[in-house]
Amino acid sequence: MSTTSDYTRRGFLLGATALGTGGLLSACVGSGGGSGGETSGSGDGGSGDAAGPVTLQSSLSDPAPKAALELVIADYDGDVTLNTVAIEQFRAQLSTYLTSSTPPDVLTWYAGSVARDYAAEGLLLDVSDLWTGDGACAGFSEALKSLSTAEDGSQIFVPTNYYWWSVFYKKSAFAEWGVSIPETWDDFLALCETLKGLGVNPLANGIGSTPWMASGWFDYLNLRINGAAYHRELLAGEHAFTDPEVEAVLTEYAKLIPYFDPNMASYSHQEAVTPMIQNESAMYLIGAFVTQFFPEDQQDDIDFFSVPPINPDVPSAEEAPTDGYFASANTTNVDATKALLSYLASAEAQQQFIAESASSNLPTSPDVDSSGFSPLVQKGIELLENTEEITQFFNRDSSDALQSTADDALTRFLADPSDIPGILAGWQAAAERVWDQ
Structure with missing residues (x-):
């Protein structure tokens, strides 16, 4: 099978x-x-x-x-x-x-x-x-x-x-801010810095009542740094969350923390869209279901781009739950x-x-x-046709029980990333209890 x-x-x-x-x-x-x-x-x-x-x-x-x-x-x-x-x-x-x-x-x-x-x-x-x-x-x-x-x-x-996951944004907002789609990971980080300098929250997120949203960036950074095969193996218990490969993921993830909406811990995944509607936040890594949360007069303004590559040696991958x-x-x-x-x-x-x-x-x-x-959906179809690997999402490639360990570890990390080894040690201990059941 x-x-x-x-x-x-x-x-x-x-x-x-x-x-x-x-x-x-x-x-x-x-x-x-x-x-x-x-x-x-x-x-x-x-x-x-x-x-x-x-x-x-x-x-x-x-x-x-x-x-x-x-x-x-x-x-x-x-x-x-x-x-x-x-x-x-x-x-x-x-x-x-x-x-x-x-x-x-x-x-x-x-x-x-x-x-x-x-x-x-x-x-x-x-x-x-x-x-x-x-x-x-x-x-x-x-x-x-x-x-x-x-x-x-x-x-x-x-x-x-x-559906597919990607970084969603509004075309009119990017035009107003004079910014363009990043081609590389360094371009993406530079874009975040530029937007922050304009007084805009570069990254929307909603991890309050929907803490699983913190796994979106974890998944994509793991896919971009270590590849889809490692990602699946990690979620199956074949690697440890204390591995240096996972520490490298959180080290990169920590670079994004200054760019998130400071109110993300108060928002659900749906509520996090409101600042984007109002041009207070710029980009949102989320599934294509996000379009339903935008008003009708902004539907044609929505566009997306894939998270840029980080490690050129790993195959391209997208999440398609x-x-x-x-x-x-x-x-x-x-x-x-x-x-x-x-x-x-x-x-x-x-x-x-x-x-x-x-x-x-x-x-x-x-x-x-x-x-x-x-056209947005047709573009999503094209994205999935042109990627080399497809994954689901953290809990879908593992279990709901393991998702709970991610919710706890990643929300603690986003609140205070100063002790990545300690967070990963706690995550691994919680994951072992799930895998040993």
């Missing part, structure tokens, strides 16, 4: 059909959907009742994706109760949801190692039949199937969209659960979700109409 370490750019794009300007992920054509259904109600749904009832537990709590998923579910024929929980609360309670005697049937979450981690505990439903024959995901690429495959070879995830759904192994209505997963994977459901959420996420189905994709 393929592992996360095999997830290269070639694997990500291999065997894909055209979507927009180039090859992307292969089809996940839904086989169980409809329209005009109710979102809640009662019924006598046993395991053989594909109409329901089932419960969908969602972490999509930002207003736009929350409303979009509500509309998608409203158009489903089956009996579904949708519960939305703030993402940090959802993350903290996910293990409790899955181990409950009455778990939700379907849950939003992420492909990759984080899904495999729950599958290894016997908590996720085997949905391998959705990946064979005329199943909903039978046309997915091997790379995408690998991301959705447990260690025992079974499929335990249904991916429905993905993949989102979707998995199901509880203890669902009492397997047929209805799989029917809902098939519907959510359909081109129609993906098209509706992306359009209504006003995000720059990309669908996994080539049957989605791409004619309306913005």
Whole structure:
């Protein structure tokens, strides 16, 4: 079976059909959907009742994706109760949801190692039949199937969209400040210094209620300094956070600290956009979902560039997290659960979700109409096509438990970077407790 370490750019794009300007992920054509259904109600749904009832537990709590998923579910024929929980609360309670005697049937979450981690505990439903024959995901690429495959070879995830990370900025603001896109890492640091001299916060971030945002720069600096292979191996416990390679990452990360918005520890990832809207902050390393947080009259002003290279000897790499759904192994209505997963994977459901959420996420189905994709999205597609390696994100390439250790270590580091060896020693001790479980 393929592992996360095999997830290269070639694997990500291999065997894909055209979507927009180039090859992307292969089809996940839904086989169980409809329209005009109710979102809640009662019924006598046993395991053989594909109409329901089932419960969908969602972490999509930002207003736009929350409303979009509500509309998608409203158009489903089956009996579904949708519960939305703030993402940090959802993350903290996910293990409790899955181990409950009455778990939700379907849950939003992420492909990759984080899904495999729950599958290894016997908590996720085997949905391998959705990946064979005329199943909903039978046309997915091997790379995408690998991301959705447990260690025992079974499929335990249904991916429905993905997106890219980059440094986002406003074109009009750069023009007003008389600055341009940096080509090298030294150029990037010089740009930050120039912007700071103009009274602008060079770098936006929101690590208050969303401390995982501190991992974005850690991931990219590790990718640029040590490469994607080392990054994956580190997150798998094959290297130590006390390694000199990781110390080099935090040493470089420390150079950015004077350039962050001084209020970043008070902001969520969404709230950190407000200073950018007001031209008080300049750049934001974040996923393409950030576009939904900008007002409509600034949508065409948003652009991005990739984090510049640092070590010329490592292959280029980008983060392209993949989102979707998995199901509880203890669902009492397997047929209805799989029917809902098939519907959510359909081109129609993906098209509706992306359009209504006003995000720059990309669908996994080539049957989605791409004619309306913005130039920004087409540029994102090109970025992923031209990179040599693709990773997910810290917790998606490791586990939610390891993400908690990163949240603690990196927020402490950002508050006081004076003792990098001490921070890394504490991080390694916490990581060992996770790996030893």
